[in-house]
Amino acid sequence: xxxxxxxxxxxxxxxxxxxxxxxxxxxxxxxxxxxxxxxxxxxxxxxxxxxxxxxxxxxxxxxxxxxxxxxxxxxxxxxxxxxxxxxxxxxxxxxxxxxxxxxxxxxxxxxxxxxxxxxxxxxxxxxxxxxxxxxxxxxxxxxxxxxxxxxxxxxxxxxxxxxxxxxxxxxxxxxxxxxxxxxxxxxxxxxxxxxxxxxxxxx
Amino acid sequence: xxxxxxxxxxxxxxxxxxxxxxxxxxxxxxxxxxxxxxxxxxxxxxxxxxxxxxxxxxxxxxxxxxxxxxxxxxxxxxxxxxxxxxxxxxxxxxxxxxxxxxxxxxxxxxxxxxxxxxxxxxxxxxxxxxxxxxxxxxxxxxxxxxxxxxxxxxxxxxxxxxxxxxxxxxxxxxxxxxxxxxxxxxxxxxxxxxxxxxxxxxxxxxxxxxxxxxxxxxxxxxxxxxxxxxxxxxxxxxxxxxx
Numbered sequence: 001x002x003x004x005x006x007x008x009x010x011x012x013x014x015x016x017x018x019x020x021x022x023x024x025x026x027x028x029x030x031x032x033x034x035x036x037x038x039x040x041x042x043x044x045x046x047x048x049x050x051x052x053x054x055x056x057x058x059x060x061x062x063x064x065x066x067x068x069x070x071x072x073x074x075x076x077x078x079x080x081x082x083x084x085x086x087x088x089x090x091x092x093x094x095x096x097x098x099x100x101x102x103x104x105x106x107x108x109x110x111x112x113x114x115x116x117x118x119x120x121x122x123x124x125x126x127x128x129x130x131x132x133x134x135x136x137x138x139x140x141x142x143x144x145x146x147x148x149x150x151x152x153x154x155x156x157x158x159x160x161x162x163x164x165x166x167x168x169x170x171x172x173x174x175x176x177x178x179x180x181x182x183x184x185x186x187x188x189x190x191x192x193x194x195x196x197x198x199x200x201x202x203x
Numbered sequence: 204x205x206x207x208x209x210x211x212x213x214x215x216x217x218x219x220x221x222x223x224x225x226x227x228x229x230x231x232x233x234x235x236x237x238x239x240x241x242x243x244x245x246x247x248x249x250x251x252x253x254x255x256x257x258x259x260x261x262x263x264x265x266x267x268x269x270x271x272x273x274x275x276x277x278x279x280x281x282x283x284x285x286x287x288x289x290x291x292x293x294x295x296x297x298x299x300x301x302x303x304x305x306x307x308x309x310x311x312x313x314x315x316x317x318x319x320x321x322x323x324x325x326x327x328x329x330x331x332x333x334x335x336x337x338x339x340x341x342x343x344x345x346x347x348x349x350x351x352x353x354x355x356x357x358x359x360x361x362x363x364x365x366x367x368x369x370x371x372x373x374x375x376x377x378x379x380x381x382x383x384x385x386x387x388x389x390x391x392x393x394x395x396x397x398x399x400x401x402x403x404x405x406x407x408x409x410x411x412x413x414x415x416x417x418x419x420x421x422x423x424x425x426x427x428x429x430x431x432x433x434x435x436x437x438x439x440x441x442x443x444x445x446x
Binding site: 051068174176183185189200 | 279
């Protein structure tokens with residue numbers, strides 16, 4: 001079984017990759033990608049069942065925070081049932097989406113703002129080194145340079161320093177980091193393609 | 204055609220250097236986050252506390268999946284090393300296909316340690332389907348499951364600040380790495396030892412996951428020098444009016 005899963009994974013990966021370079025394999029590539037998308041859709045249901053099983057387990061064992069787990073399971077089952085009966089485009093579903101799910105996510109974004117501000121305040125306590133000081137002073141400089149003031153941009157900071165930092169220093173650094181990440185992703189992909197990393201089919 | 208050449212060269216180098224690295228030990232520079240991770244693994248087994256490994260909300264169908272695949276290689280080693288702990292490792296992810304791979308990886312780690320019977324499928328969890336939903340679920344694990352350290356390796360954006368905040372509130376160790384620039388900036392500000400850029404992909408090599416991981420680092424270095432040469436050569440050619 002392990003050999004079979006490895007063969008399927010490597011063959012599928014190699015064919016999809018070859019499809020980018022050899023037009024004759026483009027149809028096979030499209031077919032395999034469509035299968036992958038359908039399978040990914042089915043796996044969402046598996047993920048949801050995993051979520052339900054984890055939280056029902058917590059409820060049955062009366063673990064710490066099991067009230068939240070109960071709330072999650074009730075909310076999930078109710079939304080799923082309503083969605084299946086009424087269809088996603090029904091007005092009730094839109095009310096659930098616009099009135100509960102989107103505001104709940106938006107509130108997390110609000111909490112995130114506070115968390116980021118708090119992280120910035122604690123930065124020097126955590127990293128009292130040169131990099132920490134550079135990080136914080138750059139952030140402060142960019143905020144000052146971006147601030148909308150009645151008199152317009154702050155001379156020098158808004159007109160010269162901010163564009164120089166964002167378009168030269170930060171952009172160059174970001175590109176360097178992204179090249180590193182791209183090389184790392186390439187190597188990870190090749191390891192999976194060669195079967196050196198096999199995060200599937202057991203040991 | 205250039206991309207095919209780069210890909211073939213990378214593949215050939217990876218295979219060749221993997222075979223070579225099997226015979227010679229790896230020489231790696233010290234990265235504080237990995238030193239701390241190594242220490243945390245030992246401490247969690249001794250203290251009987253739980254590790255929480257989180258792989259972010261990257262998708263298997265696009266480039267954000269690369270970092271989560273690197274996280275899976277690390278999870279495999281962590282599961283193997285902590286399989287005899289009183290509190291088994293808990294892993295979370297925000298993408299269902301990675302949820303399945305995560306459970307398979309955890310099981311493989313337990314099998315490799317000869318502790319197959321201790322594996323529990325609910326150790327690997329899909330905590331949410333959107334980045335914020337996933338972060339909320341992962342925060343719940345950090346707060347309620349006697350976690351001593353959170354290890355975040357994968358695709359995270361600004362939502363990672365919520366996880367860092369929850370971890371800090373519970374006085375838990377946090378080691379973080381993301382392939383996303385926003386996530387990296389947030390992790391740099393919120394954790395003591397953040398991994399920047401391609402350091403994320405070095406986790407396997409630092410945890411002795413195998414020769415292919417060490418070889419990957421060498422190939423990355425070779426390719427990085429080629430990129431530098433191409434950039435400098437291109438700049439010189441432009442300056443000289445050749446292109």
